Amino acid sequence: MKKTLTVLFFLFIAAAVQATERSPQDILAASDAVRNPDHAFGLTNTLIEYRQGKQTESSTLAIYSKADVRGGQFRSLVRYVAPARDANKLILFSGKDMWFYDPTSQASIRLSPQQRLLGQASNGDVVTVNFAKDYRAESAVEEETQDGERRPRRCYKLGLSANSADAIYHRIEMWVDVGDSRPVKARFYTESGKLLKTAYYRRYQNAFGAERPTETVIIDGLEPDWVTVMRYTDWVKREVPETWLQRDYLPRFRPE
Numbered sequence: 001m002k003k004t005l006t007v008l009f010f011l012f013i014a015a016a017v018q019a020t021e022r023s024p025q026d027i028l029a030a031s032d033a034v035r036n037p038d039h040a041f042g043l044t045n046t047l048i049e050y051r052q053g054k055q056t057e058s059s060t061l062a063i064y065s066k067a068d069v070r071g072g073q074f075r076s077l078v079r080y081v082a083p084a085r086d087a088n089k090l091i092l093f094s095g096k097d098m099w100f101y102d103p104t105s106q107a108s109i110r111l112s113p114q115q116r117l118l119g120q121a122s123n124g125d126v127v128t129v130n131f132a133k134d135y136r137a138e139s140a141v142e143e144e145t146q147d148g149e150r151r152p153r154r155c156y157k158l159g160l161s162a163n164s165a166d167a168i169y170h171r172i173e174m175w176v177d178v179g180d181s182r183p184v185k186a187r188f189y190t191e192s193g194k195l196l197k198t199a200y201y202r203r204y205q206n207a208f209g210a211e212r213p214t215e216t217v218i219i220d221g222l223e224p225d226w227v228t229v230m231r232y233t234d235w236v237k238r239e240v241p242e243t244w245l246q247r248d249y250l251p252r253f254r255p256e
Contacts, residue, residue: 024137030181040066049119074128119228124168148200195221
């Protein structure tokens with residue numbers, strides 16, 4: 001009888017542990033929830049490019065985003081604010097399509113999310129993305145790594161592979177804090193296995209009732225002194241009209 005109770009006890013403990021363990025995909029989804037709010041919003045994204053420690057270029061974008069009710073992936077309209085030569089140019093990311101609109105020529109052309117927008121930031125990097133919708137987390141291994149402030153962090157190292165050819169990157173390694181699910185850093189790879197860049201998610205601040213990263217530092221995979229910083233400010237909960245997310249509406253869009 002005692003032996004039976006002992007076996008039952010250990011089976012109970014094993015079942016409890018298994019019930020509380022999160023799958024790699026659950027960990028990835030939790031990190032998405034840290035980065036992204038669960039409602040439509042707007043913010044300002046300021047990009048600054050550095051070469052060998054010196055600022056070489058900058059751009060300011062107004063971002064309007066909301067999740068697609070059908071698939072959960074975000075759809076975004078991006079408006080150039082600065083520099084003046086680019087003011088009011090638009091990028092629309094809706095579903096699997098990305099379009100660039102220039103009010104001067106009144107022409108819209110299809111873009112690739114992988115194309116560089118400024119420095120190491122691609123078109124796909126500046127729009128809001130739920131990684132769990134486009135990637136399959138195949139593994140989660142605990143290890144210690146350094147964050148963007150060079151502090152040690154205990155993380156899950158996730159191995160992500162693209163669900164489809166439409167994903168921005170072929171493969172990603174992502175480190176997510178074990179304790180609070182905060183994304184710490186990520187490495188992005190080509191299909192051939194080449195490291196494109198490393199991103200650090202930093203400067204967590206309260207936005208919409210949760211601590212979210214307000215800065216992403218992107219380092220080139222071949223030239224580590226080529227750095228692009230994206231800073232997020234002016235977070236606001238707002239409606240994003242469905243018309244704004246239609247290609248045909250781009251010539252009629254007017255900033256508020």
